[in-house]
Amino acid sequence: MGRTYTDPKLDLFSGGVNTACGAASTAVGPFYCPGDHKIYLDLDFFQELQNRFHASGDFARAYVIAHEVGHHVQQQLGIFAKVQQLQRQGAQMDGADGLSVRQELQADCFAGVWANRSQQRLQWLQPGDVESALNAASQIGDDTLQREARGTVVPDSFTHGTSAQRVKWFKTGMVSGDIRSCNTFAGEP
Template sequence: MKWKGGRKSSNVDDRRASSGGRGRGMPSMQTMMILWPLIKPLFKTKLGWAIIAVGVVAYMSGFNPLSLIGVGGSSSAPVNQAQDDQNAAFISTVLASTEDVWKKELRGYREPIMVLYRGGTQSGCGFANSAVGPFYCPADQKVYLDLSFFDELSQKHDAPGDFAQAYVLAHEIGHHIQNLQGTLSKVQEAKQQWGNSKKSNALQVRVELQADCYAGAWAYHAHKRFNILEEGDVEEALRAASAIGDDTLQRKSTGTIRPDAFTHGSSKQRVEWFRRGLRTGDVRECNTFK
């Protein structure tokens, strides 16, 4: 993807230095408040003090001991600072591209904030850690993105490439569009009536597929305006869409497929709806609720 030299968005809240990442300062206040009930008893014994000392030494050496209890990321490898900063610059440029496209294509479009973090952070929708993956919070109209997810996308889901990463962000921006259009609130009202049921799951699938279609529409307009696509880019996005389909994830985790438990759509559906947006660039073609 052609992105270097492009405009970077100013709507970025970079919390990597304070959200529990390895080798990037101290854990955030929110993280310490959550962990305090576990840490407090350690101050009462010599063994506890020894454990704290070992933890501090490990943290300063680049290993985050909080990752052992699921806070601050799952990897013990130190962060490559130069690569991490380049990833942040890249995704900030992609965000700027979504701003330029949707401000032109959608009347009244309001730009969201993108929060970059590593390990864990607080959102308007509650505390998030790296296991949650990228998500959009309608309560504060922010996209939350742990940059370690891109490593997981490449290594765990076999979907490498910068345009695969761009697709992930564009999908979350699609949820922001749905929030502005009132789609998310209507869906939430319906799901509250139905409770935890197959109908609720099926409705959520339609939400996710529409966001995939919006991501494709963004790619259509971004390439038309900025000539961003290079050979293989579309295939990267399609591979990512397929890799995170519900059937593919279920097959990997349990060996079986349960369509009634789908919440994001099958690999085939996700690919088809991204293709539709990419082919037409028309958000009116993204009505998954028909």
């Protein structure tokens, strides 16, 4: 998009980690901290991804990493700053239509763009890889996680979007290969 891209830093951890965004434990899972431009990957999460969520394979793990890199891209494009400004002005963050959900879905879309571009360049995907990533996306949707933990779904508490939304936006990015197709802030998420 005509800007200079700076790679994020990667910090692998297990158990807990201190970041510019505060302390985090394994319960948080992988995350991006805009304060230090680092992606924090809890190595135990990938085992949980396989065992608990039945999403195994290299491409499922790559999707998770690409999602976090998507947040780094948002930081570089000024999207994080815009969301923070809207939050200070009283915009709704959580809930099915909140800015947190829209920001997370955009990171899913950016992960799809990466998958498209990576495949065009490397031709590395094998049969079942995309399905593995889509399964990972669907297993970590707010609705699926809440249903599993509580037995019920509370859309007002969503922070990442439903399983269907996560799959939809990853597919949108993967099919288009164009970051401009990822405007999750307009219309229905």
